[in-house]
Amino acid sequence: MAEDFLDTLEAVIGARKGADPATSYVARLFSKGRAKIAQKVGEEATETVIAAMGDDPAALTAEAADLIFHLLVLLSDAGVPLDDVRAELRRREGISGIDEKAARPS
Numbered sequence: 687m688a689e690d691f692l693d694t695l696e697a698v699i700g701a702r703k704g705a706d707p708a709t710s711y712v713a714r715l716f717s718k719g720r721a722k723i724a725q726k727v728g729e730e731a732t733e734t735v736i737a738a739m740g741d742d743p744a745a746l747t748a749e750a751a752d753l754i755f756h757l758l759v760l761l762s763d764a765g766v767p768l769d770d771v772r773a774e775l776r777r778r779e780g781i782s783g784i785d786e787k788a789a790r791p792s
């Protein structure tokens with residue numbers, strides 16, 4: 687998936703704030719609040735893990751899409767731009783997870 691579609695989706699999600707929960711799933715999620723949105727992310731993460739344990743790439747793809755979509759809704763509700771997540775990932779570029787963990791204060 688091209689990075690720019692995630693930007694498009696982030697914008698669509700943001701534009702749903704204050705929309706009618708009767709006609710917008712994203713507006714319905716926003717109306718339920720942070721805890722419910724976070725719970726949905728947890729559920730979708732679990733479903734992604736379960737799909738990963740099977741031998742069905744299409745099922746894993748669908749669950750991963752559900753997970754990323756709900757994570758975008760959670761980030762939007764919390765006021766965290768996707769660009770901040772990208773910047774954090776870029777900041778970590780080239781830093782091995784093994785080295786980073788070993789350098790943590792014990």
Ligand SMILES: N=c1c2ncn([C@@H]3O[C@H](COP(=O)(O)OP(=O)(O)OP(=O)(O)O)[C@@H](O)[C@H]3O)c2ncn1[C@@H]1O[C@H](COP(=O)(O)O)[C@@H](O)[C@H]1O
Binds near residue numbers: 699709712751
């Ligand atoms: N990408 C998605 C997307 N992926 C998954 N979903 C919905 O996420 C829901 C997940 O299903 P679940 O059974 O897990 O959840 P649920 O039916 O709400 O069940 P409960 O939480 O009530 O138990 C389904 O309703 C899916 O249709 C999505 N809904 C919307 N989008 C995007 O968001 C845009 C705006 O959507 P609206 O706000 O609905 O206009 C859409 O145009 C899409 O681009």
